[in-house]
Amino acid sequence: MALCKSVNEAWSRFFFTGFSGESLGLLRMYIGVGLLFFHTYQFATVLGLNPTGAMFYFIEPIWYFKMLGIQYHIPILSFIVYAILMGATIFMIRGQWTRTSILVVIVCIFYLKGVRDSFSGDVHHRYIIPMQMLLLFLLSRCGEVHSRDALHSTFPPLQEWEASWPIKTMQLYVALFYFWSVIAKVRMSGWEWFAGDGRIQEMLIKRSVRWGISGEDTLVKNSLSFELAQHPDLVQVFALLVLAFEIAFPLILFIKSAKVRAAFLSGVFIFHVGTFVLLDVNFILIPFVYLIFFDLVPIHQWLKTKAEWGFGRNPPVAGT
Amino acid sequence: MSKRTVNWVLVSYLTIIWGAVIFRIDYFPLTWVPMYSSYYPDDTITARVGDSERMAKGLLVTHRNGETSYISRKDLNIPKPNFRRLYYQRMFGSGPPKHRQGNRNLSPLNRWIRGLEDGEANFSADWEWRMFWSLNKSLGYEPQDPRFIVQAEALYQNRIYRKSDLMKQDVSRYRMETMEARIRWKDEWITRWNDGTL
Numbered sequence: 001m002a003l004c005k006s007v008n009e010a011w012s013r014f015f016f017t018g019f020s021g022e023s024l025g026l027l028r029m030y031i032g033v034g035l036l037f038f039h040t041y042q043f044a045t046v047l048g049l050n051p052t053g054a055m056f057y058f059i060e061p062i063w064y065f066k067m068l069g070i071q072y073h074i075p076i077l078s079f080i081v082y083a084i085l086m087g088a089t090i091f092m093i094r095g096q097w098t099r100t101s102i103l104v105v106i107v108c109i110f111y112l113k114g115v116r117d118s119f120s121g122d123v124h125h126r127y128i129i130p131m132q133m134l135l136l137f138l139l140s141r142c143g144e145v146h147s148r149d150a151l152h153s154t155f156p157p158l159q160e161w162e163a164s165w166p167i168k169t170m171q172l173y174v175a176l177f178y179f180w181s182v183i184a185k186v187r188m189s190g191w192e193w194f195a196g197d198g199r200i201q202e203m204l205i206k207r208s209v210r211w212g213i214s215g216e217d218t219l220v221k222n223s224l225s226f227e228l229a230q231h232p233d234l235v236q237v238f239a240l241l242v243l244a245f246e247i248a249f250p251l252i253l254f255i256k257s258a259k260v261r262a263a264f265l266s267g268v269f270i271f272h273v274g275t276f277v278l279l280d281v282n283f284i285l286i287p288f289v290y291l292i293f294f295d296l297v298p299i300h301q302w303l304k305t306k307a308e309w310g311f312g313r314n315p316p317v318a319g320t
Numbered sequence: 321m322s323k324r325t326v327n328w329v330l331v332s333y334l335t336i337i338w339g340a341v342i343f344r345i346d347y348f349p350l351t352w353v354p355m356y357s358s359y360y361p362d363d364t365i366t367a368r369v370g371d372s373e374r375m376a377k378g379l380l381v382t383h384r385n386g387e388t389s390y391i392s393r394k395d396l397n398i399p400k401p402n403f404r405r406l407y408y409q410r411m412f413g414s415g416p417p418k419h420r421q422g423n424r425n426l427s428p429l430n431r432w433i434r435g436l437e438d439g440e441a442n443f444s445a446d447w448e449w450r451m452f453w454s455l456n457k458s459l460g461y462e463p464q465d466p467r468f469i470v471q472a473e474a475l476y477q478n479r480i481y482r483k484s485d486l487m488k489q490d491v492s493r494y495r496m497e498t499m500e501a502r503i504r505w506k507d508e509w510i511t512r513w514n515d516g517t518l
Contacts, residue, residue: 015326016323049397049398050394050397054396054458054459055397056398056458057453057516057517059447059454060416060445061517061518066518069518072457075397110348116399117348119398119406120398120403120405120406120416121418121419122402122416122418123346123348125353128349128351131348161326165326169330177353180341180352180353181357183341183352183353184352184354187357188421188425189357189360192359192361193357193359198361199359202359202362203356205483205486209479209486210367226486226489229486
């Protein structure tokens with residue numbers, strides 16, 4: 001009974017405290033802005049196609065295309081869906097018809113991602129975290145604060161628990177995502193993955209020779225990866241760092257200090273830049289989701305003040 | 321939503337996302353995060369020799385009337401990385417990483433819930449059939465058409481290095497390997513023509 005009570009209390013303390021309605025509304029806006037760049041980067045290859053060119057019949061349609069019987073690509077439709085996606089994301093940022101906008105964003109991502117991943121059957125994982133966040137935004141009352149919708153309707157004020165649970169669930173998902181990747185490595189390849197002459201070294205070499213070797217037997221590109229691969233001890237240190245931060249990622253949920261959280265996430269950001277530069281792992285834009293680990297109210301206020309100064313308005317005077 | 325409903329939503333959500341991890345479900349937006357997880361220790365490293373000219377020309381195909389031509393990524397109107405995967409992987413019977421990840425080290429429980437027999441792969445596909453179906457359909461050729469593609473060829477070269485040589489920064493020692501795929505249309509596939517890849 002006592003155990004039940006303490007689990008219940010811990011559950012409530014974690015999911016239902018920590019954020020205000022304003023935080024949730026601002027998070028919707030800032031994540032929306034990040035998504036504008038993310039969408040364009042992710043779907044650039046599809047947007048490079050000829051809109052009136054051949055309709056390609058997919059080699060391996062993604063599971064929901066199979067289910068819906070979608071077997072081929074209509075190029076012009078991808079351009080139209082992309083335009084709708086960007087429009088809906090802007091509406092989501094503005095908080096105008098918020099829930100509908102988020103739903104449209106979700107549907108458009110499903111379509112464009114389905115197209116991109118069905119051409120040859122290579123399914124990418126970069127949209128998984130943003131999609132979980134969009135689903136949680138959809139279920140939440142994020143459109144009732146900092147929104148156009150709030151100008152035209154009177155919503156009851158958001159209570160702390162209503163604003164906190166979607167953000168805390170997003171945080172939990174991101175933390176678990178990194179944690180699960182360790183489980184996957186161990187399940188598939190064992191601890192050997194983390195050895196100095198293991199997977200990381202192999203990838204460093206493979207990625208450095210993938211662009212070829214010139215007539216003088218020197219690498220055409222990415223000699224830094226090749227150089228690093230020559231030092232298995234150093235690679236071992238990096239592998240252990242990867243292991244440590246992926247296993248320890250869930251601890252971020254219990255760090256109270258925003259500065260310590262920022263320091264940890266800066267390290268993870270450097271990891272993503274490093275894997276992008278050295279290993280060609282394309283998760284470079286994912287760190288925009290780390291905004292969920294901060295209360296955006298003071299940050300927004302600071303940015304607003306800066307912007308007001310920038311536009312030549314008088315800075316606010318304390319106490320007035 | 322009331323707090324009680326939110327609690328139910330959270331419990332269901334956590335059950336689903338953890339279920340995906342335990343049962344190795346990798347269907348967007350669920351995942352068990354398998355990317356870059358597989359590692360097959362090997363003494364050699366294989367590097368493909370890039371040939372942009374050959375890639376620009378594309379696949380060499382033979383039509384039912386005996387003519388030959390090239391099919392490029394522009395003819396198919398697909399992104400460059402996807403065409404590369406068709407050329408270097410699917411033509412050679414190799415599936416996407418998702419298939420390899422999904423097939424490797426499946427626990428008895430995960431094999432049982434999928435109803436897999438001993439030795440049966442979780443993911444498998446007849447890539448030859450899919451290539452012919454996709455190429456012909458995309459270009460508007462039906463089986464009775466004289467332009468119908470009945471053969472496709474892909475060719476490239478690999479340099480195979482010994483890891484020990486590369487560790488000494490010696491990239492001059494390697495073995496060349498020529499990879500050649502020639503796939504032929506089978507008339508027995510006509511019965512599947514209208515179903516495609518579904």
